[in-house]
Amino acid sequence: MHATEFDLYGVFVPATVVWMLVAFAVTAALRAALVRVGFYRIVWHRSLFNLSLYILVLGAIVALVWQAPS
Structure with a gap:
């Protein structure tokens, strides 16, 4: 299963935002x-x-993340 949100000190950040910053x-x-x-x-x-x-x-980046085995 892929992460759809990241917990950043109690604040849930969508994975898309992280990918966009990268x-x-x-x-x-x-x-x-x-x-x-x-x-x-x-x-x-x-x-x-x-x-x-x-x-x-x-x-x-999105293609690489979704292709990576979890």
């Missing part, structure tokens, strides 16, 4: 790396690209 941190690291290598020079709309990157990372 995805945000991973996306921030990826964006910093992309800036360093100059990737954004070929990106047409940086904000849309960043949103798409975040959604892809979040989807990958």
Whole structure:
């Protein structure tokens, strides 16, 4: 069974919020790396690209969590 909520000192936090925070941190690291290598020079709309990157990372994290044996 997968965790749907995490107990954080008596406050129940949905697992989705935790996954979103992890995805945000991973996306921030990826964006910093992309800036360093100059990737954004070929990106047409940086904000849309960043949103798409975040959604892809979040989807990958959720897929990995739900595929992992419990």
